[in-house]
Amino acid sequence: MERKKNLIVKIQGDIDQHNAEEIRAKVDKEFERSRCRHMIFDFSGVSFMDSSGIGLLIGRYKSVTARGGTVAIANMNSDLGRIYNISGLKKIISSFDSLDQAEKQVENQAHA
Amino acid sequence: MIYDNEINISMSAVSQNEAFARVAAAAFVAPLDPLLNELTDIKTAVSEAVTNSIIHGYENKGGTVYLTFRSYGSEIIITVSDTGIGIEDVALAMTPQYTSRPEMERTGMGFTVMKEFMDHVQVTSVPGRGTTVELRKTIETQTNRAEHFFSMIREH
Numbered sequence: 116m117e118r119k120k121n122l123i124v125k126i127q128g129d130i131d132q133h134n135a136e137e138i139r140a141k142v143d144k145e146f147e148r149s150r151c152r153h154m155i156f157d158f159s160g161v162s163f164m165d166s167s168g169i170g171l172l173i174g175r176y177k178s179v180t181a182r183g184g185t186v187a188i189a190n191m192n193s194d195l196g197r198i199y200n201i202s203g204l205k206k207i208i209s210s211f212d213s214l215d216q217a218e219k220q221v222e223n224q225a226h227a
Numbered sequence: 228m229i230y231d232n233e234i235n236i237s238m239s240a241v242s243q244n245e246a247f248a249r250v251a252a253a254a255f256v257a258p259l260d261p262l263l264n265e266l267t268d269i270k271t272a273v274s275e276a277v278t279n280s281i282i283h284g285y286e287n288k289g290g291t292v293y294l295t296f297r298s299y300g301s302e303i304i305i306t307v308s309d310t311g312i313g314i315e316d317v318a319l320a321m322t323p324q325y326t327s328r329p330e331m332e333r334t335g336m337g338f339t340v341m342k343e344f345m346d347h348v349q350v351t352s353v354p355g356r357g358t359t360v361e362l363r364k365t366i367e368t369q370t371n372r373a374e375h376f377f378s379m380i381r382e383h
């Protein structure tokens with residue numbers, strides 16, 4: 116069986132300290148189990164995120180890149196634009212308008 | 228100072244109440260008819276301050292977080308207080324990327340977000356006694372927005 120390359124993490128709801136802990140546990144477990152290389156967060160269901168979400172994403176970025184993969188975000192609501200910019204996350208994890216674009220990009224980057 | 232409106236809430240310092248605090252802030256501000264991005268800014272700042280009281284002030288061991296919402300004209304004044312451990316060095320705590328809890332995947336960006344999203348942030352803290360964060364923001368009222376719109380037309 117061919118190994119899947121990208122773990123798509125679809126988050127539904129707000130990302131704050133309360134939810135971040137639960138998301139973190141689930142994502143880390145699934146990433147371990149799936150043995151995927153890259154991780155893409157589908158943000159179409161997220162309408163709120165505070166700096167706990169930034170910590171969550173940077174934490175996943177560290178563990179994924181340590182294993183030679185990359186992390187990307189897709190479908191981010193424009194409401195989250197300000198925190199994405201201000202927090203510095205923008206400089207670390209790229210955001211794409213669609214899941215398709217994000218998948219293409221992580222694979223290109225990986226081959227580069 | 229006589230405020231137009233004032234609401235006080237005390238809540239258990241548990242993380243599930245972060246969402247409640249945001250909804251309460253949004254509901255308080257709603258009558259001033261804020262723009263969507265103003266609402267997001269206020270909810271985010273409140274979420275940051277409440278989270279700090281829960282995880283830093285009370286070190287996740289529980290306690291009470293006190294919220295006050297006040298409005299004066301189009302200005303919103305919100306305070307978030309705890310009677311937790313307090314902050315030794317407020318200037319250091321407010322430095323971007325400073326966190327005392329890197330092991331919890333904190334980023335040290337909470338105060339930076341509050342300062343960026345609100346007009347004014349003031350932190351008062353006494354080590355061993357607790358912390359109060361005051362957040363202020365003036366909502367661009369409908370009248371202000373209409374005037375702005377007409378002045379733009381007049382310029383042409």
Ligand SMILES: Nc1ncnc2c1ncn2[C@@H]1O[C@H](COP(=O)(O)OP(=O)(O)O)[C@@H](O)[C@H]1O
Binds near residue numbers: 166280334
């Ligand atoms: N209510 C509080 N009580 C005690 N310490 C606090 C409180 N709020 C903030 N701090 C301190 O200030 C630091 C910076 O806070 P912040 O900018 O929100 O970043 P973070 O929460 O990611 O650590 C915290 O790590 C903590 O040491």
Ligand SMILES: [Mg+2]
Binds near residue numbers: 338
């Ligand atoms: Mg914080």
